[in-house]
Amino acid sequence: MKAIEPNSSIATPETFPPPSVAVWQHSHVLDLDDFTQEEIELVLETADAMAEVLTREVKRVPTLRGKTVVTMFYEPSTRTRASFELAAKNLSADTVSLDASKSSIVKGESLIDSLRTIQALGADIIVMRHSQSGAPYLATQHVTCSLINAGDGWHAHPSQALLDLYTIRRHLGTLANLKVTIIGDIMHSRVARSNVWGMTTMGARVILCAPPTLLPRGLDSFIANCQLPNVSIETEIEPALKNADVVMPLRLQMERQQSGLLPSLREYIQLYQLTLERLSLAKPHVLVMHPGPINEGIEISPEVAHGAQSVIEEQVTNGVAIRMALLYLIAGGKNK
């Protein structure tokens, strides 16, 4: 190609400068179903800048100095909670963590009262986990501060899905046209649900693979009604794994067997465990991910969980960067 004369371009200068202000409309982060591709990309790019901070000797920037982040967890969690708190501290925010088992909640204080109290104490951002699907949506009607959903019931876990997207993009460059296979207890998985929104928005195909009893009822018609042509269901693991770019087994909760959803644990292991042999059906560059905590030897074999394809630990590290990005994007000036 011939070099173009430097002065021959007549484009108007106003069209050139990249937007210096983020395209971000969210006061809360509740799920990824209302995120556009641009917004998800913004989160991932912001997380990239945050990841640089995490490589420093002193992992702290003054960005959210004077802001208060409160984590309210009505359900047990180690990594998500620690991850949000570290993210807030890395941005110099003050953090308060409320443990439902040790607060006035055991005295019978309602969710709304607790939220109002936290807000009156000066919280700027509330990070909330609750066992009831939709609890954070209810919460946003009663508080003026920002709210991040850290997992509600079976419904959504947006920060986990975003860190999954981020991890995949770091390894494979893009989400577009990838085949992502999610295996296991889809019915009870908020991670799977948020990932369906996030992955399809970014152009990936999602295969949901589970025994029929662990698929949500009416999933077929949901896929049809929501027009999700990139989501499909598979009840056998081998075809689901074939040529997969990403495989994500979900934690099998032991109590599912008692509730009659599984004939036996041994049968589940035989039919659905992610083993090295099964993994060989996937593409050579396949990434093995897991939202944690892992039941080694149940949904995933130890060789796979700690094998060369596994990025499970990296997901945890990336989680801090993603949560820093969310706190940064959501903090501060109210939408007037």
Next chain:
Amino acid sequence: MPERTLMSAEDIQRALVRVAHEIVERNKGAKDIVLVGMQTRGVPLSKRLATTIQSLEEIAIPVGSLDISLYRDDISSLHLKPVIHRTDIPTDVTNKQVVLVDDVFYTGRSIRAAMDALMDLGRPQSIQLAVLIDRGHRELPIRADYVGKNIPTSSNEEIKVYVKEVDGEDKVTILLPNKGATDESD
């Protein structure tokens, strides 16, 4: 509203060559110099300065880019957040002569943020400041070590720096008030 050109591509080129010479003169050579461009337009300017210094001194000059968004003093009151770019400085700044490079020097708040950011990355021997345009109106006790051009302005005027790598052309213009341009790069 009229947009008047204050510097042409040739003017910018000459100013940068002079600044490169001044940097070498002040530091008695180019050993231990690290150029750090501030996002967005400081980055290409720092690369051009590095190229000139390298041709003068015949040693490789490390060039990095710095994003100050995380260090701004107004960040928590902004509803729309600036897009953060990755900070990428390829060398440890400790004991180096770090030259910060920016396009427009105005209130000094960006430079304050940049110095804080640099200090978090290490302990430079010195931090110096090179700017293409100094338009005055400082709000902090900060001055530039190397200035491409001093342009006294009133605060309702806007200085726009266009660089080829970002905007497709090199020039510096001044805009009078009420023009719908938005990119105020402090």
